[in-house]
Amino acid sequence: MFQWLKSKFQKAADPASYTLVNKDDRLKFLEEILGFEISDFTHYERALRHRSIIDGDQYENYETYERLEFLGDAVLDLIITEIIFDRYPSEDEGFMTKLRAKLVKGDTLSKLAGKLELNRILEIGERAKGQGIELSKSVLSDVFESLVAAIYLTEGYKTTYRFVEKVIDSFLDLKKISITVDNFKSVLLELTQANKLPLPQYRVITESGPGHDKTFKVAVSVEGDDYGTGVGKSKKQAEQIAAKEAIKHLESKLQLSS
Numbered sequence: 001m002f003q004w005l006k007s008k009f010q011k012a013a014d015p016a017s018y019t020l021v022n023k024d025d026r027l028k029f030l031e032e033i034l035g036f037e038i039s040d041f042t043h044y045e046r047a048l049r050h051r052s053i054i055d056g057d058q059y060e061n062y063e064t065y066e067r068l069e070f071l072g073d074a075v076l077d078l079i080i081t082e083i084i085f086d087r088y089p090s091e092d093e094g095f096m097t098k099l100r101a102k103l104v105k106g107d108t109l110s111k112l113a114g115k116l117e118l119n120r121i122l123e124i125g126e127r128a129k130g131q132g133i134e135l136s137k138s139v140l141s142d143v144f145e146s147l148v149a150a151i152y153l154t155e156g157y158k159t160t161y162r163f164v165e166k167v168i169d170s171f172l173d174l175k176k177i178s179i180t181v182d183n184f185k186s187v188l189l190e191l192t193q194a195n196k197l198p199l200p201q202y203r204v205i206t207e208s209g210p211g212h213d214k215t216f217k218v219a220v221s222v223e224g225d226d227y228g229t230g231v232g233k234s235k236k237q238a239e240q241i242a243a244k245e246a247i248k249h250l251e252s253k254l255q256l257s258s
Contacts, residue, residue, distance in 0.1 A: 019120050026121040033116050034151065034163060043068065043153050047146040049123045050139065065146035072149030073104075075157075079148075079164045080104055087174070099178050103168070106141040107237070113140035115171045118147065136212050137233055184243035188220070191247060195254060198223055200246065202239050205229070220246045 020026045023041075026048070031038055038044060051064045080103050084096050102108060113119070119135055122143060152160040168174070181187065188200050206217040218238035219229045227249045230241025 019122075029117075029121055033118075035166075036155070036159070038154070040154060043150040044147070045123070047072075047150040048118070048121050048143065065143060068146035068149040068153075069142045070149075071152070072145035072147070075152045075160060076109075076145055076148045076164065077104055079161050080168075082161070083165060083168065095178070098183075099174070102177050102180075102182060103172070106138060106234075108172070109144045110137035110140035112167055112171055113144040113147075116144075116167070118143050139212065182240070184240050184247060188243040188247050188250070191250060192222055200227075200243070202242065204235065204238075218242045222246070222250060 020029055027038060027041055027044075030044060030048075046063055047065050047068050049064045051066060077100070080100055081096075084099055084103075088096060088099075118140060122139070148160060148164060151163055185200075192198065192200055201221050202218055203221075204216055205219050207214060209215045213233070215231060215233060216235050216238040217229060217231045218235060218241075219226050220239065220242040221227065228242040228245030228247075230238040230243070230245065232238035232241055
């Protein structure tokens with residue numbers, strides 16, 4: 001199902017340069033991704049329709065991917081929970097909760113959407129074209145969830161489960177993800193608590209860029225002193241980067257004072 005796609009991804013150039021516009025081409029491309037024929041394209045059209053499309057007064061708000069994203073979020077959460085529960089029979093709730101959080105977070109979902117090249121078949125309003133919306137991590141993450149909802153509504157839970165499982169197995173390394181520390185804010189919090197220091201304080205230094213593609217610079221301080229800064233496409237991402245830097249500097253200071 002994914003071998004053809006994998007080889008094509010490796011040869012792909014700039015994703016924005018080969019967006020599919022024709023409905024039949026988009027349908028064929030999506031069927032290749034899904035691995036089955038689509039009998040009713042209605043839900044899938046909505047799943048791939050960005051909210052900027054309503055600027056042309058051709059569609060209503062509910063005809064974009066946002067409603068499907070709401071449903072897809074819940075369905076995806078259940079499927080990933082079931083996958084983790086089945087594959088890690090000896091792990092405790094804490095392990096499974098942390099792994100699920102890593103798999104359903106926006107960065108992971110946008111990565112999966114990018115691997116599937118969903119940006120190629122995303123429908124965007126005329127006035128929004130050329131702004132890079134189809135490459136936005138938050139948009140790609142939302143589209144992946146909305147696609148999951150469309151599969152669930154048209155094909156049922158089993159087919160949706162198989163699709164999500166296949167995508168995860170094709171593009172993610174669960175073992176590596178499960179042992180990777182990525183919640184640096186939590187680690188920094190534990191470090192300060194263990195050393196009886198005040199809680200870390202985060203603040204946004206700068207915020208720039210258009211609404212769909214903002215960049216944030218965040219600083220984190222402990223006892224009034226800045227220990228790290230981070231730049232990211234979301235406040236959360238920038239805070240994690242700042243926390244990672246702060247851990248290194250704070251640990252060095254604590255070692256020197258011990």
